Every structure is written in C-alpha cells, then in structure tokens.
Amino acid sequence: MWETLGLLLTVLLARGSCLSCETCISPGEGCTGLAHPCGPNEDTCLTLIGENSLGGGDTTETLKTCIAASDCYAGSLSITTGAGVHIRSISRCCQDDLCNQWALNLPPMNLNPNGLRCPVCFAFDSDHCDGNETLTCTGADNHCVAVSGMLNIAGHLSPFAARGCSTATACSLPLGVGLYSAGVIFTLDKALCSPAPNTSSHGKKLSEG
Template identity: 30%
Template structure:
C-alpha cells in the first residue's frame, strides 16, 4: 500500500510538472508596456497579446501577458468602421516564463479584398445606426458585422455605441469580450455575416 501511495505521488508530481508551468501576467489598457508578476498556469503555453484601437482620431495601444491555450495562440484580427479601427495579435511561446516579448502587431494589409460592407458609427444610443455608407474591406477582413453596446474605451470613456463595418474571422470569434483595452459593460447586439454579391444587390 505504501508503495502504491508513493507511486501515485510520483505520477502526480510528474503530471503537474509536465502539464503546468509559470507565465508572466499583467496588462495595460493604454500603454505598450506593463508591470508583470508570475502566475501558475495549467499548461506550458504563455502569451503576449497586443492590441491597437483607433477611435475618432485617438489611438490607443494595449498589452496583455498571461497563460494561453491553443485557441488563443496565433490569433490575429482586425475590424474597420467609419471612424474607427481595431487590431490585435496573440503571440504564444512554450516554456516557463517565456513571454518576455514586447508589444507587436503584424504589418497591416491595406489592399482591398473585393468585399464591400455597410459602415455606420453612432454614439449615445443602443438602437441600430442608420447612417450607412459603403466600405471596401481590406486584407483579412472577410465578413461584415454590426455591434451595439455600452463600452468603455482604453481612455476610460464610457458610452453607447452602434457600429457597422468590416471584420476578420478571428475578430468576430473573440469580439469585444476578449479585448484588452475595450471593456464591454453591456452588449445588446452583435452579428457577423457574409454578404454575397448577386446582380448588383447584396444579401446574406
């Protein structure tokens, strides 16, 4: 019995050492650097996430360091609306306290990709924004989207937003729930969709 207990203890220690590690953890909502501490993780992957947001002429850059999983690793995305832009990149590494890298975003692809989406930007209400224009999507932004909600930006300014524009698949998958610098206080509506061109008309 003692041998069995000892064996189980050795196996548990081995499993913990193989499948757990430490990563640097910390974030800043409006800076490319952050203060970090060490945190225990349930795996061996660490992450540094970089985020860029532009809203009505103001640029915010945010950074997050934490534990990671396969879903997060390598994710990058972008979103474009009439008066704003949002980009992020999640860079992962394997090993104890390996996420020592700094703020980084892959180069932006400004080339039009053939998709055209409605774009609109309204503040002060949670109703659908009707001030629509057409926008040419670029790079990996392969879907259209609409978002309505109460949001706080990296400058701690809270407001109701109703926006439409272009978005990439990863941005749609994570949306504002996972944003570093943008905090959702209340989400009323979010929808990502693909438009199909048919004889000059667009339909879902």
C-alpha cells in the same frame, strides 16, 4: 503503507503543478515581465498586441498573461466601423512554460481599397445601430460584421453596437468573454458576420438577427 503514501504524494504534487507564463503590460509593441504561475483554470499563455482608436487617437499596447484555452482568440484581427473607429490586434497562444516570451509585430495598416463595401455605424450607450451608410473596405477586411455588447473603458461601462468591415477572424470572436485591446475590454453578446459584397453589387444589408 509507504508505497501508498508515495503514490498519494505523487498525485498531490501533480495536482499542484501549473503552467508559468511571462506576464506584463506596456504601451507600444513588446513588453518584458516575470514568470507568473497560472491559476487552476488557466492552461494557456497569451501574447497580445492591440490597437484601437476609441480614445480619439491610435493607442497600442502589449499584454502577456495566463488565460484559459477556451478564451484564446489567436491570429490577426481587424474591424473598421463608423466615426473613424478601428480595432486591430495580433495574438498568439501556447501551452508550455514561458512560451509567450517571443516578440510579435502588429502588421502595418493597409488602407488600399479592396472593392468591397459594408453597412457602417457605431453607437455608445445603445445595443443597436442601423448601418444606413456604407464603408469602403480596405486591405484584408473582406467581411461585414455587426457586433454589440459592453465596453469597459477605465472602469466606465457602456453598451455599444457597431457595424463595419472586418477580417474573417472577427466571425469567430467568443461571446461573453472580456476581449482586451489597449486599455479597453469588449464583452460581446452578439457577433454576426458575412462575406462583404462588391462595390458594384447591391448586397443585402447584414441582418440584425
């Protein structure tokens, strides 16, 4: 009987164990927080530095938290769309206790033209925009992207659509997941992506799908 009780206790303790991650949120690059036990469906620690210009100026913020591995979108990301709107981030995911205590640095913005162009537009309160104008891509933004979904800015929800230049990492952003960036949550329902055509070519406009 004691062996059975001991085995049951071991199983219960194993089920009760969970990952701990450093958790904090702060303006700028870097933050320090306390260890926080993750929830039953959270098996990954995240460190994310995000920057966006949706508020009219560049806003940068660091977030450290627990997430599910399926929600991790690690690496560098850059999207530049119409009306001077850009989104940049760098993030890392790991699965050991307090493994997200490291420092990350957002790479400097590269504004050097790379010879590529994409249809460009940005629209609030709409699930589409036409992209009748084109944008000269810069730096590592070598893909054309078309996204749409919902924006959550300080609790205000608005549909949005955007087209522009992006890094290849934008092609694998998850759909239906709240993607956080410096006070803004993007939930995408569409993300289409293709290699950007050269400025000297007449590449076809990215399909609406």
